[in-house]
Amino acid sequence: MTNSNNSTSELMSKLIDGEISELELHRLLRAADESDEVRSHWSELNLQQSALTEPVDANLGLGLADRVRAEIGDEVVVSDAPTVVQKLHARWLKPAGQFAVAAAVAALVVVISPLTQTQSDEALIPGFQSVDEPLYSLNAELALPQLPTRQVSTQVSGAPLTLSSTDASSGQRIIQPNGVMLQSPEEQQRIQLLMSEYLRLHVERAGPNTASSVRTYLQAAPE
Amino acid sequence: MSESQLASKNADLLLVERVKKGDKRAFDLLVLKYQHRVVAVISRFVSDRDAALDVAQDTFVRAWRAIDKFRGDSAFYTWLYRIAANTAKNWLVAQSRRPTMDVDIDDTESPELMELSDASTPEAVTNTDQLAAAIVAAIDDLPAELGSAIRLRELEGLSYDEIAESLGCPVGTVRSRIFRAREAVNESIKPYLSEIKSTPSSRRHV
Numbered sequence: 158m159t160n161s162n163n164s165t166s167e168l169m170s171k172l173i174d175g176e177i178s179e180l181e182l183h184r185l186l187r188a189a190d191e192s193d194e195v196r197s198h199w200s201e202l203n204l205q206q207s208a209l210t211e212p213v214d215a216n217l218g219l220g221l222a223d224r225v226r227a228e229i230g231d232e233v234v235v236s237d238a239p240t241v242v243q244k245l246h247a248r249w250l251k252p253a254g255q256f257a258v259a260a261a262v263a264a265l266v267v268v269i270s271p272l273t274q275t276q277s278d279e280a281l282i283p284g285f286q287s288v289d290e291p292l293y294s295l296n297a298e299l300a301l302p303q304l305p306t307r308q309v310s311t312q313v314s315g316a317p318l319t320l321s322s323t324d325a326s327s328g329q330r331i332i333q334p335n336g337v338m339l340q341s342p343e344e345q346q347r348i349q350l351l352m353s354e355y356l357r358l359h360v361e362r363a364g365p366n367t368a369s370s371v372r373t374y375l376q377a378a379p380e
Numbered sequence: 381m382s383e384s385q386l387a388s389k390n391a392d393l394l395l396v397e398r399v400k401k402g403d404k405r406a407f408d409l410l411v412l413k414y415q416h417r418v419v420a421v422i423s424r425f426v427s428d429r430d431a432a433l434d435v436a437q438d439t440f441v442r443a444w445r446a447i448d449k450f451r452g453d454s455a456f457y458t459w460l461y462r463i464a465a466n467t468a469k470n471w472l473v474a475q476s477r478r479p480t481m482d483v484d485i486d487d488t489e490s491p492e493l494m495e496l497s498d499a500s501t502p503e504a505v506t507n508t509d510q511l512a513a514a515i516v517a518a519i520d521d522l523p524a525e526l527g528s529a530i531r532l533r534e535l536e537g538l539s540y541d542e543i544a545e546s547l548g549c550p551v552g553t554v555r556s557r558i559f560r561a562r563e564a565v566n567e568s569i570k571p572y573l574s575e576i577k578s579t580p581s582s583r584r585h586v
Contacts, residue, residue, distance in 0.1 A: 196408065204412040209512055228437065228441050
């Protein structure tokens with residue numbers, strides 16, 4: 158028997174007597190895992206001890222233990238270590254949660270978008286039921302004069318919005334057939350100036366904190 | 381409980397704690413440690429050796445799956461013994477046969493059942509008796525200092541401290557002597573074990 162085997166045998170003797178340390182037990186377990194000779198020796202030492210006190214079946218080698226090892230295979234102990242179900246749960250819970258959130262958002266978009274889109278589209282098509290011009294023309298029936306402006310009410314992001322489609326030449330906002338809202342040049346220039354001023358104020362306040370905000374200003378600032 | 385039994389319980393608890401953390405190597409050592417006793421107990425219920433080995437396998441697999449339920453209040457072998465008896469009885473029910481003995485599985489620690497475990501199959505008893513005689517003979521052949529240490533440990537059930545006090549030597553020396561005695565005895569009984577495994581009555585080697 159080599160010195161290594163002798164050392165392992167001594168560890169077995171210590172384990173039998175419950176005098177083994179954690180480190181020594183770790184060494185013994187590793188040795189047993191790597192060598193059937195060690196396992197067989199461990200079995201024999203315990204057979205020797207058991208046979209002195211009670212009936213034993215001495216006609217056993219490693220076969221039964223090998224069969225048990227094969228059957229438990231990859232099974233996980235239901236203990237401190239997570240179970241198979243717990244492992245699967247842990248493995249899939251986070252992605253599933255993320256997927257659920259994403260799905261909920263997507264569902265909201267799918268549900269809300271057509272509604273919003275429908276309202277917008279309806280506002281653009283002839284005969285849309287507007288505030289002032291219902292399909293059933295009460296004005297005509299009552300012979301009341303028509304109003305010059307056709308106002309359409311809808312909702313954008315939950316906030317009520319009333320649009321007017323009166324006349325582009327008057328400088329007021331108009332609604333194009335594709336739904337894009339255009340402004341007059343004066344209005345566009347005023348909005349651009351407001352935006353530039355907003356960016357300048359933003360960069361002045363954020364500038365001392367980060368260098369990136371300066372870059373943002375440089376990139377965003379008009380020529 | 382003797383010091384020897386207490387030490388064995390502590391050793392089992394060390395292994396069980398590792399098993400609970402998922403260490404299959406530790407469970408393998410428990411299987412190898414108790415397989416001789418478990419098969420002997422099951423053979424009392426199940427006479428067919430192949431079937432007894434299948435039941436023993438099932439017993440250990442059940443123990444593995446239920447290891448979290450073992451709290452260490454009793455000895456590990458007592459708990460394992462209960463599973464073995466229960467599994468054997470279930471096997472008999474599955475085979476639509478009446479158990480050879482009417483055993484209450486919930487009362488497996490009763491004196492009657494422990495007595496039952498002491499009366500194994502005639503063949504096992506014979507083998508055990510012969511093996512025990514061979515071990516005692518091997519101990520008798522040991523040098524005096526080794527023989528004394530192993531006798532006090534295995535037959536009298538004394539602790540290392542008690543043996544050291546009795547023999548007037550350090551605990552480390554006791555530990556070394558017991559280790560060397562076990563190795564020597566193991567070498568002595570190997571021919572006998574080989575003979576058991578090679579006899580025609582050995583219906584199946586596993």
